[in-house]
Amino acid sequence: xxxxxxxxxxxxxxxxxxxxxxxxxxxxxxxxxxxxxxxxxxxxxxxxxxxxxxxxxxxxxxxxxxxxxxxxxxxxxxxxxxxxxxxxxxxxxxxxxxxxxxxxxxxxxxxxxxxxxxxxxxxxxxxxxxxxxxxxxxxxxxxxxxxxxxxxxxxxxxxxxxxxxxxxxxxxxxxxxxxxxxxxxxxxxxxxxxxxxxxxxxxxxxxxxxxxxxxxxxxxxxxxxxxxxxxxxxxxxxxxxxxxxxxxxxxxxxxxxxxxxxxxxxxxxxxxxxxxxxxxxxxxxxxxxxxxxxxxxxxxxxxxxxxxxxxxxxxxxxxxxxxxxxxxxxxxxxxxxxxxxxxxxxxxxxxxxxxxxxxxxxxxxxxxxxx
Amino acid sequence: xxxxxxxxxxxxxxxxxxxxxxxxxxxxxxxxxxxxxxxxxxxxxxxxxxxxxxxxxxxxxxxxxxxxxxxxxxxxxxxxxxxxxxxxx
Numbered sequence: 163x164x165x166x167x168x169x170x171x172x173x174x175x176x177x178x179x180x181x182x183x184x185x186x187x188x189x190x191x192x193x194x195x196x197x198x199x200x201x202x203x204x205x206x207x208x209x210x211x212x213x214x215x216x217x218x219x220x221x222x223x224x225x226x227x228x229x230x231x232x233x234x235x236x237x238x239x240x241x242x243x244x245x246x247x248x249x250x251x252x253x254x255x256x257x258x259x260x261x262x263x264x265x266x267x268x269x270x271x272x273x274x275x276x277x278x279x280x281x282x283x284x285x286x287x288x289x290x291x292x293x294x295x296x297x298x299x300x301x302x303x304x305x306x307x308x309x310x311x312x313x314x315x316x317x318x319x320x321x322x323x324x325x326x327x328x329x330x331x332x333x334x335x336x337x338x339x340x341x342x343x344x345x346x347x348x349x350x351x352x353x354x355x356x357x358x359x360x361x362x363x364x365x366x367x368x369x370x371x372x373x374x375x376x377x378x379x380x381x382x383x384x385x386x387x388x389x390x391x392x393x394x395x396x397x398x399x400x401x402x403x404x405x406x407x408x409x410x411x412x413x414x415x416x417x418x419x420x421x422x423x424x425x426x427x428x429x430x431x432x433x434x435x436x437x438x439x440x441x442x443x444x445x446x447x448x449x450x451x452x453x454x455x456x457x458x459x460x461x462x463x464x465x466x467x468x469x470x471x472x473x474x475x476x477x478x479x480x481x482x483x484x485x486x487x488x489x490x491x492x493x494x495x496x497x498x499x500x501x502x503x504x505x506x507x508x509x510x511x512x513x514x515x516x517x518x519x520x521x522x523x524x525x526x527x528x529x530x531x532x533x
Numbered sequence: 534x535x536x537x538x539x540x541x542x543x544x545x546x547x548x549x550x551x552x553x554x555x556x557x558x559x560x561x562x563x564x565x566x567x568x569x570x571x572x573x574x575x576x577x578x579x580x581x582x583x584x585x586x587x588x589x590x591x592x593x594x595x596x597x598x599x600x601x602x603x604x605x606x607x608x609x610x611x612x613x614x615x616x617x618x619x620x621x622x
Binding site: 163165166169170172173174176177178181182185207211220221222223499500502504505506509511512513514515516517518519 | 554556557558560561562564565566567570571581584585588592593594596597598600601604605608609
């Protein structure tokens with residue numbers, strides 16, 4: 163009967179509009195307001211993954227660069243996420259410091275940087291020769307900086323100071339605002355991690371924020387921000403040349419919240435105005451702005467219908483630091499649907515994310531709003 | 534009749550929801566990326582695909598099937614119970 167079919171279609175549409183909001187929005191608002199239980203449930207999952215790995219390399223694909231970079235991302239994001247939770251709820255320090263120490267030990271372990279040692283001849287944890295960029299160390303320095311903020315007398319304080327000193331010297335001397343991640347490779351999102359690490363180091367040690375960060379930002383914007391879209395170029399081949407991408411822009415917006423809040427807000431604005439795509443209240447962010455196209459890669463994850471997992475996931479952090487609650491809630495619905503947020507014992511995590519996805523999302527979902 | 538069909542729908546939906554939760558919880562207990570790379574590759578791949586399907590079913594199909602189906606049953610029953618219009622001579 164025709165009316166039976168009509169009822170079916172109406173029920174499907176009403177359900178799609180109502181049920182995801184009922185399932186997703188209350189947890190999104192709890193996370194937004196920094197609710198202790200909501201943060202602890204996800205933080206416990208991440209702490210378990212980090213502590214379960216005595217090896218500084220989590221994934222053994224045989225691809226040296228992927229294995230090393232994924233391990234650095236897990237430990238850095240775990241430190242940032244757990245540190246943000248502890249900053250919000252200081253009584254949880256005892257609960258999460260063991261996992262933070264484990265992640266920091268991994269980051270300080272040379273074995274995690276075998277891929278970088280192959281590129282440069284030696285790991286930046288050991289030696290940085292003049293003229294070499296080693297911008298990948300921004301991830302290490304940012305992670306260690308978060309532990310330093312919680313625990314000023316942390317075991318790797320000397321390494322942290324040395325990394326910041328060497329990276330600052332390189333960054334502030336660069337006429338383009340860029341330093342190489344690996345020989346011949348300029349990746350602005352990695353450079354934004356370096357800047358973020360310098361900002362976090364200053365706040366963690368009680369030092370004054372270097373004024374050179376503002377002058378650096380002007381040079382960085384000139385070469386790395388695409389003027390029309392306002393998005394960050396993922397890789398720069400020469401000053402002002404390279405495709406702007408959503409995942410790098412969102413990640414940089416989060417990193418720069420530690421050092422250059424105005425630039426962070428500007429990058430968030432470019433995403434909020436030009437990259438959001440919505441269907442039935444579910445939002446995701448475009449990987450390529452209008453006029454650009456391309457496939458997914460290790461940074462973006464799969465690109466489906468123009469939107470990417472990377473841009474959407476990192477977009478949660480960009481929305482949070484900018485205080486954009488609407489975008490955060492809409493992106494969170496999509497993340498919860500496709501990340502398959504699930505309870506497990508007393509924990510809650512994203513079933514398809516593993517250590518990497520859960521650590522990234524903890525950092526993004528608990529990011530601190532720029533004051 | 535309507536209640537009996539509603540109970541049937543609910544009893545079919547319950548195991549789907551339970552399977553969805555159990556599969557998700559199992560995957561969260563291990564690291565699916567690690568398993569796909571160097572562990573139980575096939576069981577985890579099948580579980581991930583199954584979980585995605587169950588997630589879509591639970592979020593978008595089960596409630597419309599239960600509520601919409603029951604509403605349609607009720608309307609059918611109401612129509613069947615309506616007295617037939619008298620035939621004019």
